[in-house]
Amino acid sequence: MAIKSKVLVVGGTGYIGRRIVAASLAQGHTTYVLKRPESGLDIEKLQILLSFKKQGAQLVEASFSDQDSLVRAVKLADVVICTMSGVHFRSHNILLQLQLVDAIKQAGNVKRFVPSEFGMDPARMGGALEPGNETFEQKMVVRKAIEDANIPHTYISANCFAGYFVGNLSQLGTLTPPSRDQQVVIYGGGNVKVVYVDEDDVGTYTIKAVDDERTLNKTVYIRPPENVMTQGELVAMWEKLSGQQVQKVDLSAQDFLASMEGKDVATRAGIGHFYHIFYEGCLANFEIGEDAAEASSLYPEVKYTRVHEYLQIFL
Secondary structure, three states: OOOOOOEEEEOOOOOOHHHHHHHHHHOOOOEEEEEOHHHHHOHHHHHHHHHHHHHOOEEEEOEOOEHHHHHHHHOOOOEEEEOOOEOOOOOEOHHHHHHHHHHHHHHOOOOEEEOOOOOOOHHHOOOOOOOOHHHHHHHHHHHHHHHHOOOOEEEEEOOEEHHHHOOOOOOOOOOOOOOOOOEEEEEOOOOOEEEEEOHHHHHHHHHHHOOOHHHOOEEEEOOOHHHEEEHHHHHHHHHHHHOOOOEEEEEOHHHHHHOOOOOOHHHHHHHHHHHHHHOOOOOOOOOOOOOEEEHHHHOOOOOOOOHHHHHHHHO
């Protein structure tokens, strides 16, 4: 039986990070979680860290303002996974990873680095709209640094997180299904294929990939076949499950883009991302080639959460 890699998670208290930590522990990896000094003043993050410790994770204190501490932390692990936020409505720290890349270069022991991506594949988003393009451009800067340093890596493209795209029927500005008097915006007819993924499954597939030679220096797309559907199909699924018809209003691409006007940066970035997903179909309008891999095909033993199962939470 192969020895499992020791895993260091940077950003373990975050939205995806905590799922990565849980999956690493569940799959039997020695798991280290970076604890930044300022976490001691954030009671929610501290309690998450302490819960990890109770489950068997080891907390490692290090700071991005102390490069030596990052090197020491990296030296503990075979695999480093970073889950720093790269969305404008939270924190936008993607380029901090360049310090982590330098630490990995200095340490010289890391067998795999998984940088913070987990959404759309930035390599396919060269023509993205401003200001949301900043996220993709910065991720590509980090990729270049990784590859220039010849650091073994895996990039994870996890598409649309269920928590942000499923329960709300892919509506901006809400996370829950519509009430009887709320309209559901249908993007351009709702006929473009989208990929919805449960966040816990993102953690499971990511940890499965880190010791797999088939994913080395490749992009892994999490594209579970039963979760590839149009927004129209998602809405119809909700109507069937809930027994209620929803009020629908179709929105053209032109009118959708016009809604950016006068909005703050975070909202404009979000609208841009929605445009690429629901009008251009950037998540499923390409075939996964031999230079990449698809997670549910690699790991058929994983029972991923289907969209209809996720929707039942809201009934």
